[in-house]
Amino acid sequence: MxxxxxxxxxxxxxxxxxxxxxxxxxxxxxxxxxxxxxxxxxxxxxxxxxxxxxxxxxxxxxxxxxxxxxxxxxxxxxxxxxxxxxxxxxAIEPASRPADAVERLWISPGRDLLPGEEEDNAEHRRVRARVEHAFARMKHYKILRDCRQRGTGLHHAVQAVAHMHNLAPAA
Structure with missing residues (x-):
């Protein structure tokens, strides 16, 4: 070859x-x-x-x-x-640090947002939130489906989903 x-x-x-x-x-x-x-x-x-x-x-x-x-x-x-x-x-060998490096504060400058970039970011955040909520709902339904059994299994599953739903807005 x-x-x-x-x-x-x-x-x-x-x-x-x-x-x-x-x-x-x-x-x-x-x-x-x-x-x-x-x-x-x-x-x-x-x-x-x-x-x-x-x-x-x-x-x-x-x-x-x-x-x-x-x-x-x-x-x-x-x-x-x-x-x-x-x-x-x-690999590069580690560089020796000065003695006062621990007390030194390093600030890296950020960049300014371009016009329209903030609106795009806001739209992406909204879409991402919708997708994450859809996945969360699918997980809840899966829990309910998997817990269909005799006795109090469904009751406990509903309580767990309600508890997770109440925790989600708090986070």
Whole structure:
């Protein structure tokens, strides 16, 4: 099986957004962290550079493992193993926090609503409320249907539904 993507400058820059020299440094870091494995066992069918590219393409695009497999000429299971193996090695090391970071308050600026956006949001909230109430009613009817039995089963089910109905407006 022959794949299309290889760790060549055109593909690296297109799919990762990194220049080739940065990508080479990234591969070096992964190799130092043990990206080639302990040395024993079956060898990988892709070189380390292609495996790093595979993980970068996976995270950078919304392609699934089944879609990535033919691009690299491997099976979806291999794509999954490569991602599981290299994901922790590509993680950024935690940055050291300054001593006064605990007392610092970080505020991220929000964005202003566009004209008409508030009305759209209000309409979406109304529709969502109607859908949620419909689901709640279906659950109540299911409880009633499931509790049709002799004795006081129906009575207890009706009490439970009434109790849930009374709790719903309070929430």
């Amino acid at each position: 022959c794949g299309v993507l290889r760790a060549e400058p055109l593909w690296v820059e297109t799919f990762t957004g990194l220049r080739m020299d940065r990508f080479v440094k990234l591969v070096k870091v992964v190799r130092e962290r043990g990206g080639n494995g302990p040395g024993g066992g079956r060898p990988w069918c892709l070189p380390l550079e292609d495996r790093v590219l595979l993980v970068a393409v996976y995270y950078r695009t919304d392609l699934t493992m089944r879609q990535l497999a033919p691009l690299f000429g491997v099976s979806p299971a291999t794509v999954c193993r490569v991602i599981q193996r290299l994901r922790p090695l590509l």
